[in-house]
Amino acid sequence: MTTGFVPPSNRGLEGGDPPDIAEFRAALRAWLDAHHDELAPTYAAPGTLDEHVAQMQRVKSLLFDAGWMRYGWPERVGGLGGSPMLRTELGATMAGRDLIDPGMYSLVEVLAPTLIDFASPELAADVVPRLLSGAEMWCQGFSEPGSGSDLASLACRATPDGAPATAASWIINGQKVWTSLAQYSERCVLLTRTGTPESRHRGITTFFVDMDTPGISVVPLEMINGVREFAEVFFDDVEVPAERMLGELHGGWGVAMSILPYERSSCFWQRIAYLYQRLQRLVEVVPEDDRTAEVVGNAYLQLHALRARSRATQHRLADGATLGAETSIDKVLVASAEHATYDAARRLLPGVVATDDGIVGEIWRAEYLYSRAATIYGGTAEVQRNIIARRLLDLGEEG
């Protein structure tokens, strides 16, 4: 506390240097404790997806108004500056307290930087504060029915209305799938095909699309746990102004890849906090015997190893390193640890997950089923191992 960091709500938002992370953490925890009742979910557990989304936006709004949500973001988009680790810490603290779902919150962590890095300064200054403050929700239009692991094969087409260099607008036709929270979103960061069908990663362009543009239809899909969190999104002659292009024409692959360092650092740190919280919830109710101790101990060991690895990754990013293929190791560890945490829950609470129709059973069952996606989304476990083998172990090409 040597620099006299005062929680922003108590000092006005414009003065003072950004705090270091230890000061920030201590002040944030104190503030969250003091505002517990305001921040706590207003619905009865487990709540609906509508309620979860509303909760996240409400929490973001309260934290934005109090200044917390602005640390670690640049001042030109309404931030208060400071190390990006501050926003990583904020998200993790909220996830660890069950105030937000880290999966939903990750859209902030990955899409705000995309706008900051690739949109015009005016556009970024206009829209990023809306995302941070909970006024808007954004989604990420990447995967397609024919393009999952092989994202560079995507086919959703953007055609210029005129010559590509001078077109005032682009017309988009095609389909996206697994688009999380599309039905709640005001905007979409969308990957489109602008080169030939064979151009792969060299012919992709990113657009920032308003979801209320005529021609967009959203069809939510029911996940294995009964929640309709992701959706199919159809684009039928959707007209997007040229100034909504993010980055260069045919530069969309670089935009998509720029998300990776955030997805693999801050988002993982927040998911880790959530998983610790779930293990905490488990140890509060399981019996005290050696079989249980072994299961719980092994899950904790995996979480610790993951946290140690992720901590090193956060520090490397903060020190200016360019994150790359080595984050596939983080991804394998986070997926394995998520499985291990919920496998422990299922083993130690077998009747709860399988047959309990009460609230407790409903929550563990939904989360257990959702955890199975950990080795699939964000690059499958197999794709990660392929990257590790090729890039980190230098085993040459497959086959």
Next chain:
Amino acid sequence: MEAADRALLSSTVDAAVANAAAPGAAPVSVDDALDDLGWREMLAAEPRDAIEIVFRALGAHNATATALDDVLASTLGHEPGPDVAVVLPPFGSSAPPGHIDGDRMHAAGLATRRASTADRLLVVSADGSSLQIASVVASNAAISDVAVSTIGGIDPAGQWCSVRVDASTDIPALATSPLDGATWESAIAAGRRALAHQTVGAARGMLDLARAHAIDRVQFGRPVAGFQAVRHRLADALVAIEALEACLDAAWDEMGSETAALAKAVAGKTGGTVATHCQQVLAGVGFTTDHPFHRFLKRTMMLDGLLGSADEIVLQLGRALLADRTVPTLLEL
């Protein structure tokens, strides 16, 4: 230590240990090589760098050495030296090897090969709820029951010893004094970090062997490294090693018995995971004593059992989590 100094020291130590541990070298030569490098002075001045660099090199070259005695003796508050050995807990355990029963001390545990030649054996014993440390003068005729024997077991090249002590606590040659529980915990933690670094070296050694084999070995007209099933095994081995390295960095940055215990448990599991994958990739050749793999496999099995196996640490950890009903997050940004 500056990064450049550290890199230089690391390559110097690695080369010296590799040379001394090469097949045909005299069995004492790794310890001699470490003495020549000033290992105990390094340990006193820069413990983190010294332990990390030396133990990683010991693991990488399957070296038989007794540096663990120096780590433990110095943490237990004794001047380390080539004639001071420490009695380790029995295989798998981290409990003190001895206990005091009235005026008798009984101890049974493991030791490095230094125990067979040392003048003094440091023996930690439970005395009710407190601890005692004895500095046993091994050659003293007044203590008739100090038995040190070299064990073969799974890792005969390691020249590990079994130690039994049965003595009266009254005799001056035993030099027993109270030991703070926290000091014992620190010694276990220091030893665990060292052994985990040794496991990193051994695990990387196994992965290097398996990777080289996968690239060289041709079947069905192509290197087996081209097969996804082989690639994924090697990828999983690397994931385990990198996680262990991260746990070790964390164990030094946030020093304490918890982070050291976790690093040692992860080391035990990593040794097993890496050995399993690499042995499968090495296939037939890894099943022979002509190939160096078997020495890594056997050494890592032994290392897991020293100062608490992964299974033992996980069980204790789980019991503590259930007793407290609290899941601590030990590492912060």
